[in-house]
Amino acid sequence: MSEQREVPEGVREDVAEMVGDWRDYYEAKLGFRNHWYPVRFSRELAEGEMLTVKVLGEPLMLRRIDGEVFAIRDRCLHRGVPLSRKPDCYTKDTITCWYHGYTYRWQTGELVNILACPDSKLIGKRGIQSFPVQEAKGLIFVFIGDMDPLPPLEQDVPPGFLDDDLMVLGKHRDVNSNWRLGCENGFDTLHIFIHKDTTLRHYRDFNFPIGHTANPGAITLVENEGGPQGVEDDFSKHHPVWEGVIDDRIVVRGPRHNKVEGTSASSGTSIWLPGVLKVDGFPGPGLTQFEWYVPIDAGRHIYLQTIGCKVETEEDRVEFANEFEAVWKPHGLDGFNGDDIWAREVTEPFYADDYGWVDEMLCEPDSSMLEWRRLASRRNRGIQTPDDLR
Amino acid sequence: MSEQREVPEGVREDVAEMVGDWRDYYEAKLGFRNHWYPVRFSRELAEGEMLTVKVLGEPLMLRRIDGEVFAIRDRCLHRGVPLSRKPDCYTKDTITCWYHGYTYRWQTGELVNILACPDSKLIGKRGIQSFPVQEAKGLIFVFIGDMDPLPPLEQDVPPGFLDDDLMVLGKHRDVNSNWRLGCENGFDTLHIFIHKDTTLRHYRDFNFPIGHTANPGAITLVENEGGPQGVEDDFSKHHPVWEGVIDDRIVVRGPRHNKVEGTSASSGTSIWLPGVLKVDGFPGPGLTQFEWYVPIDAGRHIYLQTIGCKVETEEDRVEFANEFEAVWKPHGLDGFNGDDIWAREVTEPFYADDYGWVDEMLCEPDSSMLEWRRLASRRNRGIQTPDDLR
């Protein structure tokens, strides 16, 4: 990494030079480019309907045509207006700009006509940017980038997420913090301190220390070619803290139901490129939580939460669906994770001017988070910059 | 235009270098200096009353004294406060600052006294900036600049606007876009696509294609010394498009009542410095629409719409006034032009950071708009900059 490296707009040169071996991560305010990101659930886009979403700064329009979803940039080539502000879809496969009739094909982005000027030489030669789309596990994934050929989706989701027998349910909402504060809040093992009053603890019995820190061997870097890239943290190799002490006085205790098993509500977590957390055995035994922090812009992310459950029969599916609605959504995705969302939003201002990345004072257990920053810097496929949005 | 040219505050050097022969137009975010601009209707300022208006970034106060209108900058010399925030007019000809009693003469801007310090040497030697004012056709025109002698008003309005037998009525409102997007929206012939559902079409029969594009000879540059400077577009020399086709299917048709006459709702348009459109035979036969896009600041303009009608008798005047209220105002200035206002405001964000001016992708008929950008760059009398406001 040479001194000559050009800094993208909005990145501070002085900070970039101080962060050392996680410079890419620091620069990736808008997220990493050339990765697959889930943006909505499949159930949210019915046949023939349209929706708009902003991802990595890109204003996207999605439409489902004959079952397949297509995504194009929501900005007319001509005068830059959002097509979605007044969508004119005269045919199933096209969208026409309300201003001068520039008409684009959903499947390719090609400019197929200019209604008000059908002889233009631009027709058939220019196009709006289109984005590859793929659906899996009930999610719509969009590829933001320009790689060819495309990397397989399997490389951008945590191991196990695409398993055939995994049933996935979830929800999403927008959070007012940078996406990296989402990743770090989720993967950070010390932060369980904020969950000490969670109602999830009242619903189900589990050991829940004040905090727990990794012993040697707990952290594993996963950097196999052809697979997902991530950092795994095994809680069975953690040292729990059961009592909070101030001035020699115990001031707070973590409940301990079982003297042997479990140092947390889950058995381990892992964080994967391009920004997705896997939580094993959570929010309940036998379940796995997968959650994405998808950049909207530099100050917001889509928090897309899912829970996976192994199912074999239709009965299993119905039972999980009922449990999801009755318990895991209110106590887990809303209650428990509500604390996390609040924490990210309150943390945002300190990092918003970038100096937080060098003024923060990490402690020893944060070393797992630093591993993530370094791995993400080594293994990402590109940094999204404001220039990519022009 | 040399590389050494100094770029005004708020202008991007990289964009300025790319736009070539319409660099002045690009730089004129705040409008062109040393021109006459209409700011309000005469009927809006009664004898002895005051109003404030911002034009080209200038905060102005206007007052009518013995029938004549005077305009001064709304900012005390002393500590820079707006005099209008608490106007103290102790005499007919003066306004006194509410803070320390600095007193200015409306007619000249001269500092005639400091009530709290009547011996100050500043008195009689300093003054607030005053602006020449002229009334014509029921409009109050203000000259923003410092030329001496003043150019005649005739050079800053479209031909015919000052004709003795023309009766002019109108309205105004503020629009949240740069003034140039107003000019371009109005002069652009392709944009009639957005008016395809106008209620004006239901009131009066006229041919209304999907779009129409200029044949050779339609565009005329008007650059006579001593007259207004503008670009004229003659719709009788246009090629109309009656049907919108996508993938070999007709998806939209423009109504055609008369197979011979007329390729649009009007017979032609022209755009004039410093930013005023003339629409011939519009909104109805025998009428002419004149509309100004007066810069307020970089992101807003006053949209001042007028309709002119030739009248001979008092009966003619009454008839036009009735028609204006009953038809042309609701169906034309509000309904038809409401689409234009919406379009300008939706276009604004793409140009707000200036890169829109080089990222836009114009098509062939936009060449008339480029002629306007070039003419405006050649013929303006100066560019208003933030320094002019200090």
Add this chain to the structure above:
Amino acid sequence: MSEQREVPEGVREDVAEMVGDWRDYYEAKLGFRNHWYPVRFSRELAEGEMLTVKVLGEPLMLRRIDGEVFAIRDRCLHRGVPLSRKPDCYTKDTITCWYHGYTYRWQTGELVNILACPDSKLIGKRGIQSFPVQEAKGLIFVFIGDMDPLPPLEQDVPPGFLDDDLMVLGKHRDVNSNWRLGCENGFDTLHIFIHKDTTLRHYRDFNFPIGHTANPGAITLVENEGGPQGVEDDFSKHHPVWEGVIDDRIVVRGPRHNKVEGTSASSGTSIWLPGVLKVDGFPGPGLTQFEWYVPIDAGRHIYLQTIGCKVETEEDRVEFANEFEAVWKPHGLDGFNGDDIWAREVTEPFYADDYGWVDEMLCEPDSSMLEWRRLASRRNRGIQTPDDLR
């Protein structure tokens, strides 16, 4: 003052070079560092309670413990979150961060534990910034800076304020202007023009000219070592203006009850570092108004108004307290000073981009204000900059 002097973030080099011998004052947007500032009244912070306040850009938390008030920066060392957003005070002397359990001692700022990670080497070695606090005359003063030893409070308050027999009552509110516009509005003798309609004048008889200007000898610079630093203006050496004249016509008169005594509502004013005004014989005879303009950030200040009255007996105290509530608060601190607050907020925009400091046009009596700018530049103990807040 050499050309090489480094300019703090947010300060304009071109302006800094033009202001000459009051450059420090110009640069002190965020106030002067290493001074004592009153931030709240003692009665507003009861035993065991907490409050937050921003001063000179510093987010502070204050708590009263065993009668004494302590102040620390409201920002956790770890991830920069405000501790006050969800205060966890497990012991009387500490506050614990809600996010990961970093625990700080109120008295020193020392990091005494990390509840979720009690073995961290950071514990006992790092600390959050703490700020010296002192209470006097019912006010809580905080020292923003890093001097050692601390200057005595007596050097940062006007003469007489700490007198044993002075009873002090008051109120505070936030004003949307830079603190310097507060100082200048208060010390400026011409500004009495804005008070000409004050209801205070109806309550109590006093001479109240349109304005009054200093004769030679009225202004005294007070720069004794070991004492407060300020500028005094003696109104008995002023020349009053009783009539406002425009174009040879008297348009406004100042009421004159006593042909001999008094050229204003008070007998004199003085302004002291770090930004506090003393008004003698005001708002009533025998009283003294002391008012602070405490910087919150570059665009706001706490306006902390107090009135001092010499008292000997408990009866005196009760009488003053009653008079304060019934008269001096509504007619003085609210009514009379309400005009001042309004004026400061209306003046703010002209100075907000800094050019106001060189574009203003001062008149002769403003020379006393210039003396203040120069004295403040000579005698301050440091300039608060954005770097001090990191």
